[in-house]
Amino acid sequence: MKTNRLDCRPLVNMLRSEKSGYERLIExxxxxxxxxxxxxxxxxxxxxxxxxxxxxEMKEIRGKIxxxxxxxxxxxxxxxxxxxxxxxxxxxxxxxLANELQRTIGRLKKEIFSLNERNKRYIxxxxxxxEHFFSLLALPEETPAAYMRYxxxxxxxxxxxLISRRL
Numbered sequence: 001m002k003t004n005r006l007d008c009r010p011l012v013n014m015l016r017s018e019k020s021g022y023e024r025l026i027e028x029x030x031x032x033x034x035x036x037x038x039x040x041x042x043x044x045x046x047x048x049x050x051x052x053x054x055x056x057e058m059k060e061i062r063g064k065i066x067x068x069x070x071x072x073x074x075x076x077x078x079x080x081x082x083x084x085x086x087x088x089x090x091x092x093x094x095x096x097l098a099n100e101l102q103r104t105i106g107r108l109k110k111e112i113f114s115l116n117e118r119n120k121r122y123i124x125x126x127x128x129x130x131e132h133f134f135s136l137l138a139l140p141e142e143t144p145a146a147y148m149r150y151x152x153x154x155x156x157x158x159x160x161x162l163i164s165r166r167l
Contacts, residue, residue, distance in 0.1 A: 008094035010068060015101035018061045022108040025054050029115040036122050 028051050035043035 007072075008092065008098045011065065011072075011098050012094050012101065014061060014065045014068065015098055015105065018058065018065065019101055019105050019108065021054060021058045021061060022105060022112060025051065025058070025112055026108065026115060028054060029112065029119060032119055033115070033122075036119060036126075 028047055032044065032047050032051070034040075035047060
């Protein structure tokens with residue numbers, strides 16, 4: 001008796017490729033972290049290009065997986081670990097493996113998100129520090145005397161000077 005179940009071997013192979021791509025992306029994010037801490041701009045630029053290529057590759061793999069699942073009549077559910085050939089009650093090894101790979105890929109995606117956020121926060125904090133240093137180097141804006149701020153009919157600068165003289 002022939003069962004009408006999905007042969008998951010091609011899916012498993014594509015999921016393995018996707019998993020390995022995400023693992024390489026994690027390595028790249030960790031290299032990016034090292035470059036950020038060392039302020040290695042050249043390394044960051046080259047990593048950016050490599051990351052872009054990796055992300056495009058991952059999108060391509062994900063597209064192939066989607067196409068394969070649609071062609072196989074996938075209903076949107078995770079492949080079931082149904083009994084294998086012969087109906088002996090043993091679950092289909094490839095379906096089990098596909099399910100495990102999907103879970104692993106989900107964890108890798110969360111780790112990628114976390115590492116990417118860490119790197120993003122570091123860049124944002126570094127930019128704030130740089131902006132602060134530039135603001136210290138910039139000359140203060142001079143307000144023309146005609147536009148000087150007044151408080152209670154007196155010049156704000158005069159009031160501060162008066163207070164500081166009394167102290």
